[in-house]
Amino acid sequence: MNRARDWWTQAKADLRHARHALEDGDYEWACFAAQQAAEKALKAVFEQRGEDVWGHSLVRMLEALQNEGIEVSDDLLEAAKILDKHYIPTRYPNGLEQGAPTEFYTRKEAEDAIRYSEALLRFCDHLLRG
Numbered sequence: 001m002n003r004a005r006d007w008w009t010q011a012k013a014d015l016r017h018a019r020h021a022l023e024d025g026d027y028e029w030a031c032f033a034a035q036q037a038a039e040k041a042l043k044a045v046f047e048q049r050g051e052d053v054w055g056h057s058l059v060r061m062l063e064a065l066q067n068e069g070i071e072v073s074d075d076l077l078e079a080a081k082i083l084d085k086h087y088i089p090t091r092y093p094n095g096l097e098q099g100a101p102t103e104f105y106t107r108k109e110a111e112d113a114i115r116y117s118e119a120l121l122r123f124c125d126h127l128l129r130g
Contacts (some may be wrong), residue, residue: 007044030110034117079116
């Protein structure tokens with residue numbers, strides 16, 4: 001059973017959650033939800049192609065697509081590198097030297113993360129429709 005549609009639906013829901021977290025001032029959660037939206041969108045692409053993909057690194061997933069001949073821009077890879085950094089420290093205090101993640105993430109970081117995630121979702125949407 002191909003579950004690409006389910007992954008894609010959840011990716012869009014996670015992006016909505018990122019926007020709500022931004023509005024609420026929960027910047028660490030906005031960053032994490034943005035990363036999750038991009039991850040699930042990419043997993044939708046792999047699922048549609050009938051391929052398994054493991055892990056959480058957006059960069060590694062994009063590189064795998066490049067290895068299959070899909071063009072991935074440098075800007076998209078840069079966005080993925082930034083989003084990958086939001087996977088653990090946004091949620092766990094031991095991901096930082098000291099303090100809680102909620103004390104360190106900024107509105108700008110959340111806005112940027114959402115923008116990067118939107119770009120990755122557009123890329124994936126193009127592949128899913130193609």
